[in-house]
Each structure stands twice: as C-alpha cells, then as structure tokens.
Amino acid sequence: MWKIKMVKRYNLHQFVWKLVVFLVPCLWISCARPTFRIFEKPVIFDEQRRALSLSYLEERHGIEQESPGITPRMVVLHWTSVPSVEKTTDVFMSPILPPARAAIAGASNLNVSAQFVVDRDGTIFRLLPDTVFARHCIGLNHCAIGVENVGGESMPLTNAQVKANVALIRYLHSKYPIEYVIGHHEYKDYIGHPLWKETDPHYLTEKIDPGKRFMRKVRRRIQDLRLKGSD
Numbered sequence: 001m002w003k004i005k006m007v008k009r010y011n012l013h014q015f016v017w018k019l020v021v022f023l024v025p026c027l028w029i030s031c032a033r034p035t036f037r038i039f040e041k042p043v044i045f046d047e048q049r050r051a052l053s054l055s056y057l058e059e060r061h062g063i064e065q066e067s068p069g070i071t072p073r074m075v076v077l078h079w080t081s082v083p084s085v086e087k088t089t090d091v092f093m094s095p096i097l098p099p100a101r102a103a104i105a106g107a108s109n110l111n112v113s114a115q116f117v118v119d120r121d122g123t124i125f126r127l128l129p130d131t132v133f134a135r136h137c138i139g140l141n142h143c144a145i146g147v148e149n150v151g152g153e154s155m156p157l158t159n160a161q162v163k164a165n166v167a168l169i170r171y172l173h174s175k176y177p178i179e180y181v182i183g184h185h186e187y188k189d190y191i192g193h194p195l196w197k198e199t200d201p202h203y204l205t206e207k208i209d210p211g212k213r214f215m216r217k218v219r220r221r222i223q224d225l226r227l228k229g230s231d
C-alpha cells in the first residue's frame with residue numbers, strides 16, 4: 001500500500017516537472033519579440049553618385065561638405081508606388097535620374113533613393129548606409145533618413161509594415177539624434193523650419209505618401225519616444 005502511494009506520488013511529480021519543462025520554453029517563445037533584422041541590398045554608390053550627392057547638398061541645400069554624410073535628425077516615411085522590393089531597387093540603382101523623371105531633373109541629375117525599403121511582409125532592406133545622403137525628400141534630405149514601403153494608393157500598406165517601421169524607427173532612434181518622424185505628405189509643413197534647406201522656394205512637388213492612416217498607426221506605437229512630427 002505504502003509502495004503504491006510512493007509510486008503514484010513519484011509519477012505525479014514527474015508529470016508536473018515534464019509539464020513545466022515543456023511549457024516554459026513554449027511560453028518564452030510565444031512572448032518573445034520577433035527578431036529585428038535588416039537585410040543588406042545595396043544600390044550603387046560609386047564616384048558618380050558621390051559627386052552628384054555632394055553637388056545636390058551644395059546646390060539644393062546650400063551645404064558645402066567634403067563627404068556625402070548626414071547626421072540624421074528625422075525619419076521620413078514613404079510608399080514606393082512600385083509593386084516590389086526588386087522593382088524599387090531597380091528604380092534606385094542608377095546614380096543618374098532616368099529620362100522618365102525629367103520633371104525633377106532641372107533640380108539635379110542625382111537619382112532618387114532611400115536608405116531603407118520595407119517589403120509587404122515587413123522585411124527590412126538597407127539600400128544605402130544609414131548616414132549616407134539619399135535624395136527622397138525636398139528640403140530635408142540633408143538630415144533625414146528615408147524609409148520606403150512597398151505599396152501605394154491601390155496597394156494599401158500592411159500591418160506588418162507598420163510593425164517593421166516602428167522597429168526600424170526605434171533602432172534608428174537608439175543610434176542617432178532622431179527628433180522627428182514625418183510622412184512624406186507632411187514635408188511642406190517644414191518650410192521655414194530651422195531644418196528646412198532648399199535654395200529654390202519654387203522647387204516643390206505634391207506628395208500623398210504614405211498617408212494619414214499609416215502615420216497614425218506608426219505614431220500610436222512610438223508615443224513613448226516623444227518624437228516630433230507634423231503640427
């Protein structure tokens with residue numbers, strides 16, 4: 001009788017212990033944050049792009065410097081209006097603006113680009129080093145990191161992209177003196193701001209990306225960073 005009780009108790013202890021050993025890793029895995037990863041997918045940054053970046057800095061922003069580096073103070077979010085990461089990198093790859101962009105060629109022959117592009121599933125790709133100049137936002141390129149998101153008016157940005165943008169902003173905020181996060185459609189609110197630098201007051205384009213809805217979702221998740229945006 002005593003022996004049977006001992007066996008039962010032992011089996012119960014063994015069962016509970018096995019349950020704990022099984023459940024703890026499961027709970028840890030389900031509660032753990034997804035791994036933050038950036039995949040490198042560089043566009044060409046050769047001597048020509050370097051020279052065009054320096055002349056953009058000088059002619060458009062009125063900034064003379066020897067290397068095309070920036071001190072990031074702002075993150076500007078965009079959508080691509082292009083349906084894939086591959087097509088986006090194709091568009092940004094050449095240092096020179098293609099003939100199709102004649103409307104903005106008068107301002108500079110430097111091709112447009114951005115430091116990052118976020119795919120529809122939230123995968124983050126780095127196209128240029130964080131602190132290398134990219135042409136993505138009139139008046140603010142000299143201090144702004146550009147984040148493109150694959151999508152557009154007929155392809156609304158996804159919740160996975162919201163989460164990835166939030167994680168990327170947190171990462172950039174931890175590395176650089178980022179004070180502002182704006183959507184490209186809000187850039188004109190910065191005309192006259194101390195950060196605004198554009199030598200031609202008439203060089204302005206109309207932008208609707210990435211839209212109020214996306215910015216609202218991102219801003220709600222980074223409230224604790226107390227970043228400034230569009231007033």
Ligand SMILES: [Zn+2]
Pocket residue numbers: 077078079136184207209
């Ligand atoms: Zn844009």
